[in-house]
Amino acid sequence: MSISARNQLTGKIESIQEGAVNAIVTLKLAGGNNITSTISMEAVKDLGLVSGKEATAVIKATEVMIGIGDLKLSARNQFAGEIVKVTEGAVNANVALKTDGGNTITATISMTAVKELGLAPGVKAKAVIKATSVMMAV
Known part of the structure; x- marks a missing residue:
């Protein structure tokens, strides 16, 4: 099956808390x-x-937030890394962040946010994803 979700991160299940x-x-x-x-x-x-x-x-790019600096949030998934690509559109941009662990996560965020945060290749940032926005596939 092929799907449109940009973020597909494969690994092994470490734990299941029922x-x-x-x-x-x-x-x-x-x-x-x-x-x-x-x-x-x-x-x-x-x-x-x-x-x-x-x-x-599996995470849709629209469910990924990008933050700068020390973030204290309830979101479980926070990946530090560096912006590697910003593809600008009229209203939104696709922002690719390479995590310190080597994975690439793409976010779709507003152009206003891109400009306010100063997002560009080389900028240190975090990808933030709520656990309820992460789907699992096998």
């Missing part, structure tokens, strides 16, 4: 980064997710 309705699934990515997903227990069972199984975290 709740009554939802689970928190932690995926260990190449380069040492972890990404966390909050998905339903039904999805965990349907996908056959277990520790050690290979899976892919």
Whole structure:
């Protein structure tokens, strides 16, 4: 299956914290980064997710935020890195950040935010993704 989501990060499931309705699934990515997903227990069972199984975290670029500096947020997924590409449009831009772990994460953000944050190749930044915005695929 091919999908339009720009961010597809493959790794191995490190842990599954089960709740009554939802689970928190932690995926260990190449380069040492972890990404966390909050998905339903039904999805965990349907996908056959277990520790050690290979899976892919799927995130739409519109669900990725970009921040500068020391961020204290409730979002579980915060990836430090460097902006490698900014593709500007009339209203929005696609911003690619290479994480310190070597993964590339793309965000679609407003041109206003790009200008206010001074985003350009070489700028240190963080990609921020809420765990509820991370889908899992096998």
